[in-house]
Amino acid sequence: MTERISKSQRFKMMNPIIQFFKFIYLSIKIMIVVAGGHGGTREVK
Amino acid sequence: MSKIVILGAGISGHVAASHLRRKLSKEHKVIVVSPNSNYQWIPSNIWVGIGRMKSKEILFPLAPLYRKKNITFLQAKAVSFHPEGDPKESKPYVLSEYVVGEKKGTQEKVTYDYLINATGPKLNFEATDGLIPGLNKTYSVCTYGHADHAWHGLNELIQEMKKGKKAKILIGTGHAKATCQGAAFEYILNVEQELRKHKVRDMAEVTWISNEYQLGDFGMDGMLLSYKGMTMKSSEMVEMIFEDRDIKWILGAGVDKIEDGLAHYENLDGEHKTESYDFAMLIPAFSGHGFKAFDKDNQDITNKLFKGFMIVDADYTSKPYEEWSVQDWPETYQNPSYKNIFAPGIAFAPPHAISKPRKSKNGTDISPAPPRTGMPSGITAKLVADNIIDSIKKGKESLEHKGSLGNMGAACIASAGYGLTQGSGVSITTYPIIPDYHKYPKSQGRQLGKTFGEIGLAGHWLKLALHYAFIYKAKMKPFWWLIPE
Numbered sequence: 143m144t145e146r147i148s149k150s151q152r153f154k155m156m157n158p159i160i161q162f163f164k165f166i167y168l169s170i171k172i173m174i175v176v177a178g179g180h181g182g183t184r185e186v187k
Numbered sequence: 188m189s190k191i192v193i194l195g196a197g198i199s200g201h202v203a204a205s206h207l208r209r210k211l212s213k214e215h216k217v218i219v220v221s222p223n224s225n226y227q228w229i230p231s232n233i234w235v236g237i238g239r240m241k242s243k244e245i246l247f248p249l250a251p252l253y254r255k256k257n258i259t260f261l262q263a264k265a266v267s268f269h270p271e272g273d274p275k276e277s278k279p280y281v282l283s284e285y286v287v288g289e290k291k292g293t294q295e296k297v298t299y300d301y302l303i304n305a306t307g308p309k310l311n312f313e314a315t316d317g318l319i320p321g322l323n324k325t326y327s328v329c330t331y332g333h334a335d336h337a338w339h340g341l342n343e344l345i346q347e348m349k350k351g352k353k354a355k356i357l358i359g360t361g362h363a364k365a366t367c368q369g370a371a372f373e374y375i376l377n378v379e380q381e382l383r384k385h386k387v388r389d390m391a392e393v394t395w396i397s398n399e400y401q402l403g404d405f406g407m408d409g410m411l412l413s414y415k416g417m418t419m420k421s422s423e424m425v426e427m428i429f430e431d432r433d434i435k436w437i438l439g440a441g442v443d444k445i446e447d448g449l450a451h452y453e454n455l456d457g458e459h460k461t462e463s464y465d466f467a468m469l470i471p472a473f474s475g476h477g478f479k480a481f482d483k484d485n486q487d488i489t490n491k492l493f494k495g496f497m498i499v500d501a502d503y504t505s506k507p508y509e510e511w512s513v514q515d516w517p518e519t520y521q522n523p524s525y526k527n528i529f530a531p532g533i534a535f536a537p538p539h540a541i542s543k544p545r546k547s548k549n550g551t552d553i554s555p556a557p558p559r560t561g562m563p564s565g566i567t568a569k570l571v572a573d574n575i576i577d578s579i580k581k582g583k584e585s586l587e588h589k590g591s592l593g594n595m596g597a598a599c600i601a602s603a604g605y606g607l608t609q610g611s612g613v614s615i616t617t618y619p620i621i622p623d624y625h626k627y628p629k630s631q632g633r634q635l636g637k638t639f640g641e642i643g644l645a646g647h648w649l650k651l652a653l654h655y656a657f658i659y660k661a662k663m664k665p666f667w668w669l670i671p672e
């Protein structure tokens with residue numbers, strides 16, 4: 143086993159308080175990507 | 188009065204049916220034909236497959252909901268397509284066969300004005316000799332039944348490991364052209380975490396086997412991701428996770444035969460190898476359902492409707508990888524020969540793969556088929572429904588709603604372990620789904636800010652939140668339509 147994720151990184155990844163803010167941030171970011179619209183690709187603008 | 192028939196009540200069929208019903212007045216008929224009595228939220232099958240969710244938590248019966256919402260439900264399977272009718276029936280119809288009740292086995296001509304084929308993939312286990320869920324120690328998590336079964340198999344092995352058995356676990360793709368690597372990726376991480384929770388991790392060797400050329404390809408040609416302020420390849424990210432979790436990997440592997448505890452495969456070097464295991468979860472090849480189509484004189488016109496999956500407004504001209512473009516991908520999912528037939532979700536025939544095609548030294552194709560995940564399945568179903576609604580309201584064809592996978596983002600929230608405080612998830616978003624190498628030549632065809640990765644507990648919460656949100660939406664509870672696809 144190679145420890146590729148350091149202890150401090152792992153702490154941040156699993157800390158519920160840090161992750162709560164990450165959850166809000168990710169939810170907004172994902173909404174922007176996914177609900178940010180879609181369309182065709184063929185129309186010449 | 189218009190009659191809209193939807194084949195399939197998976198993510199895309201159900202999304203289409205619910206939007207059509209909400210936006211069309213009662214004089215129009217919405218009919219769903221599907222053989223399964225239940226709606227299932229497939230992404231949560233991963234947790235059923237590790238015993239952390241019961242299958243009843245991810246499904247609900249369709250008939251009562253459809254009755255309440257004035258959607259006609261025929262628990263039947265489509266058998267053949269007759270887009271011009273036949274000598275006795277002037278309207279187009281789908282020949283459907285009931286699968287339960289008094290009418291079981293009887294066939295009915297279900298006529299339509301508009302047809303949405305949302306039958307998804309056939310799980311083509313037969314394409315790999317010996318790959319049968321529950322036999323030869325191989326399992327699947329593609330349906331809730333399979334996932335239940337997989338948990339029984341895994342749990343038995345865990346109990347044996349607790350008594351001292353050393354075990355080999357193999358998870359990945361079970362065919363040279365399989366897709367849905369993302370689901371297998373989630374499952375291997377969840378299984379690995381469960382082994383730790385059951386304190387048997389040191390008794391198991393866990394191996395990823397896949398037809399991908401590189402880790403993190405996911406059938407999407409891999410991606411460059413923004414990760415912690417850096418730009419990282421998805422292959423590097425997955426390698427980091429696998430090494431950290433002590434998961435071994437075998438790549439470029441086209442599994443072609445399964446025997447009891449043995450997976451035979453050919454690799455890109457043309458070598459024929461065998462991997463032994465005590466438990467395997469291998470995703471089968473996905474194929475079309477093998478439907479036939481006939482014209483009004485009962486002549487076979489299958490090739491006008493199907494190319495494996497259903498033909499839509501894609502550019503199917505065969506061309507080399509270097510010439511593939513986002514413009515090849517469909518925008519309206521309309522069949523070019525029969526303009527009142529549409530195929531969103533997985534049911535449409537893709538113009539080609541997304542990942543670079545590769546052959547072994549013996550000429551065997553070993554590379555992933557293109558995945559079509561839940562989010563684009565929902566979005567394409569909604570836009571098909573919206574075009575049909577507009578066409579009905581305007582009294583003429585309207586195709587204003589467009590959604591090419593080359594101009595659409597997707598989120599893949601891959602569970603990496605279950606648990607409110609101990610869980611983890613790998614959240615990846617990509618924009619666009621199909622890489623646009625002209626628009627984004629320096630970032631592997633994708634927009635970097637919108638293509639990013641994150642690892643941590645928040646990913647698990649997100650996946651859990653999506654589970655509840657999408658089941659709420661699927662049950663058409665108050666304001667369900669506010670939740671985006």
Ligand SMILES: Cc1cc2nc3c(=O)[nH]c(=O)nc-3n(C[C@H](O)[C@H](O)[C@H](O)COP(=O)(O)OP(=O)(O)OC[C@H]3O[C@@H](n4cnc5c(N)ncnc54)[C@H](O)[C@@H]3O)c2cc1C
Pocket residue numbers: 194195196197198199200220221222223229230231232233263264265266305306307308328329330367370476531532533534559560561562564598599600601
């Ligand atoms: C284990 C697993 C995990 C996944 N996880 C994710 C994830 O985390 N995120 C994500 O975005 N995507 C995920 N996916 C992919 C996602 O589930 C699919 O993209 C989605 O289900 C496709 O929707 P669909 O409606 O096109 O097909 P399906 O959901 O397969 O629905 C097809 C429907 O057609 C019906 N049908 C079949 N044959 C007939 C017939 N002859 N006549 C009438 N009806 C028929 C079926 O009963 C079913 O109701 C996962 C897939 C799997 C297998």
